[in-house]
Amino acid sequence: MFSFDRVLFIYKQILKENKMKLDELELQIDYFEFDENLYQKLQATPLENPKLVSFNKEACDLIGLDYEACETQNFIDFINGIKVLKGSVPYAMGYAGHQFGYFVPQLGDGRAINLGSINGWHLQTKGSGLTKYSRQGDGRAVLRSSIREYLIGEAMHHLGIPTTRALGIIDSDTYAHREWNQESCSIVMRLSRSWIRVGTFEYFARTKNAIENIKQLSDYVIKQSYPHLIDVEKKYEKMFYSIVDKSAELLAQWSVYGFQHGVMNTDNFSVAGLTIDYGPFAFMDYFEKNSICNHTDSEGRYSYNNQPFVARWNLAVLANCLEKICDSEKLNSYLETFLAQYQKVYLEMMNKRIGLEASKSGNLNSDLIKELLGALETSRMDYNVFFYRLTNLKSFEDLSSILNIAVFQEPIKNWFESYKNVCLEQNSSFRDRFEIMKKVNPKYILKNYMIEEAIQKAHDRDYSLVNDLLKIAQSPFDEHPDFEHYSNPTPIKYANVKLSCSS
Numbered sequence: 001m002f003s004f005d006r007v008l009f010i011y012k013q014i015l016k017e018n019k020m021k022l023d024e025l026e027l028q029i030d031y032f033e034f035d036e037n038l039y040q041k042l043q044a045t046p047l048e049n050p051k052l053v054s055f056n057k058e059a060c061d062l063i064g065l066d067y068e069a070c071e072t073q074n075f076i077d078f079i080n081g082i083k084v085l086k087g088s089v090p091y092a093m094g095y096a097g098h099q100f101g102y103f104v105p106q107l108g109d110g111r112a113i114n115l116g117s118i119n120g121w122h123l124q125t126k127g128s129g130l131t132k133y134s135r136q137g138d139g140r141a142v143l144r145s146s147i148r149e150y151l152i153g154e155a156m157h158h159l160g161i162p163t164t165r166a167l168g169i170i171d172s173d174t175y176a177h178r179e180w181n182q183e184s185c186s187i188v189m190r191l192s193r194s195w196i197r198v199g200t201f202e203y204f205a206r207t208k209n210a211i212e213n214i215k216q217l218s219d220y221v222i223k224q225s226y227p228h229l230i231d232v233e234k235k236y237e238k239m240f241y242s243i244v245d246k247s248a249e250l251l252a253q254w255s256v257y258g259f260q261h262g263v264m265n266t267d268n269f270s271v272a273g274l275t276i277d278y279g280p281f282a283f284m285d286y287f288e289k290n291s292i293c294n295h296t297d298s299e300g301r302y303s304y305n306n307q308p309f310v311a312r313w314n315l316a317v318l319a320n321c322l323e324k325i326c327d328s329e330k331l332n333s334y335l336e337t338f339l340a341q342y343q344k345v346y347l348e349m350m351n352k353r354i355g356l357e358a359s360k361s362g363n364l365n366s367d368l369i370k371e372l373l374g375a376l377e378t379s380r381m382d383y384n385v386f387f388y389r390l391t392n393l394k395s396f397e398d399l400s401s402i403l404n405i406a407v408f409q410e411p412i413k414n415w416f417e418s419y420k421n422v423c424l425e426q427n428s429s430f431r432d433r434f435e436i437m438k439k440v441n442p443k444y445i446l447k448n449y450m451i452e453e454a455i456q457k458a459h460d461r462d463y464s465l466v467n468d469l470l471k472i473a474q475s476p477f478d479e480h481p482d483f484e485h486y487s488n489p490t491p492i493k494y495a496n497v498k499l500s501c502s503s
Helices: 004-017 057-063 067-071 073-080 143-157 198-204 210-225 235-256 304-322 328-335 338-353 366-379 383-391 410-425 430-437 448-459 464-474 481-487
Strands: 039-041 051-055 091-093 097-099 102-104 112-118 121-126 165-171 175-178 181-192
Touching: 051 057, 051 067, 051 073, 051 143, 051 464, 057 067, 057 121, 057 165, 057 181, 067 073, 073 165, 073 181, 097 198, 143 165, 143 181, 143 448, 143 464, 198 210, 198 304, 210 235, 210 304, 235 304, 235 328, 235 338, 304 328, 304 338, 338 366, 338 430, 366 410, 383 430, 448 464, 464 481
Parallel strands: none
Antiparallel strands: 039 091, 051 165, 091 112, 097 102, 112 121, 121 181, 165 181, 175 181
């Protein structure tokens, strides 16, 4: 009889034996079926003296890459664009987009290069140099933004939020000017199940052969992201319905965890229901429903509270693109269900965050949750830390672990009276609630101030905290004794700070 450890050892050995070296990987390209005017084939412009910052073992597993291969110069050359894998023909995609509500007819991968796919994961390097879509940009990504994207994809994934992932990141002796500073350039190797955006449809819809191109793009999206629709009738309408459903669920998950994307332009909005293109994102520190994390967003278009409404707006743009091949009345009618779907998923998940079962309440405890959000905002309390401490609450008589992190205690005290009454009505015990909450309330959420600490060290070529935060991002429910301080509320001077789009 094998012990569990022995079985695990054998499994890891089998997994290792099935892993491939870098030279054994073979990528596939399926994008060249489109009109060649809709993309650009090109080679990357390598960085000078590249240095490995980190690689992600979990991403290696996704594409079957041996970990040891990531500790070689070969791997650095791969990210840097010097080494091109078998089957790869690097290219940049063209797309359009509405940026802060204003249409821009040609955007595209201005600093990203697609390499091909393996195991259904499409590899892309960000920061690889100029493309014909770079406009006034320099084709580069600086280290700080690359570190942020590298880490946040893993944090989102391990919270159960659909997202792009990252395989590795390099630093260099190439520099670029951003705002008032000179910063080292970096490249992050991104992985995604799809890189198609609403903006891709906007671009294709304005081509000479728009109907043919939109059909071809829709078939591509169905094959890639909604294969169950390949042989069904009215597949393009049903594709749109699926995109609406996926987007409603995604936006609800963002809201539940206090995530702010910061720049929800249509060119940054996935048709596969994924979180893509991380820029001035943030996990909310203290709760503020109208919080804005992007200081460029002076009007608050992409504020926390507006995100579901902007998502619906983006989907309306997609519906307009699909009018050429679909019944527009059906598309717009289905789009009317978006906010209701969003609200249902949101309330079901928020019930879990407070340890209750939505099915036991006729209104999904919506009044209790609305009251909680008001209390959190008025109390000036760290959003996600509140839920973790609620998870471990042992008594309604001793609320000190929660009240101690509130600037103003009375609103949250009043909410607990309502909460206690609902728990009694639903016959919910502390043990019952703990079993529900422990699965959805992590001890660690990757806040911007933590990532900023890693960035500052990395600027001095110390990448240790990047790798430490990667481990925390990948196991947010676990104990990390050396980083216990990261489970406490964000220091007030760093809370809800707005970030720049510049990267």
